[in-house]
């Protein structure tokens with residue numbers, strides 16, 4: 001079967017726009033766990049002292065609490081079930097062409113330095129009787145990136161989750177990211193971008209994979 005003939009570029013563009021709209025209304029965690037905030041705050045206050053700061057000075061008084069909340073936000077993925085997100089919006093559909101959601105923003109923390117890595121994920125799949133809501137693909141990316149991560153594992157987890165939940169004919173995930181631990185410390189390579197990719201099923205065929213790469217590389221907007 002040739003999956004490549006009927007790819008509708010306008011559809012991809014439309015989906016991309018829909019996605020960014022839904023991102024704007026993204027549900028942020030509004031209630032923080034009070035016990036966790038308090039415990040984390042105590043530790044961050046200690047950290048401030050240990051790096052030579054005075055945690056009692058005006059500008060820093062509320063910092064431990066703010067950092068505690070920020071850290072809970074940035075790691076909220078531990079409390080989310082990405083597979084369930086897909087299953088909650090799984091629909092029967094005979095569509096068997098490549099579906100691509102590209103330029104999904106990623107804000108994650110590297111597990112080695114707990115510094116951000118920032119970039120974009122491009123996800124494709126070829127449905128096999130089931131599709132999911134396009135925003136759910138972005139939510140899966142979000143749920144796995146809001147944890148302490150390495151880019152390689154993040155890529156594979158997204159791929160495996162979609163493969164398991166939807167059982168498509170193939171899944172493709174490409175992530176491009178800049179790691180601040182590389183830019184700010186260590187070898188201080190400001191502009192290096194790390195690219196990771198992982199594929200299943202039909203995307204292991206050269207032709208299909210190349211088409212996916214071509215479409216995510218093209219500027220369709």
Ligand SMILES: [Zn+2]
Pocket residue numbers: 110111112113114115179181182
């Ligand atoms: Zn790092």
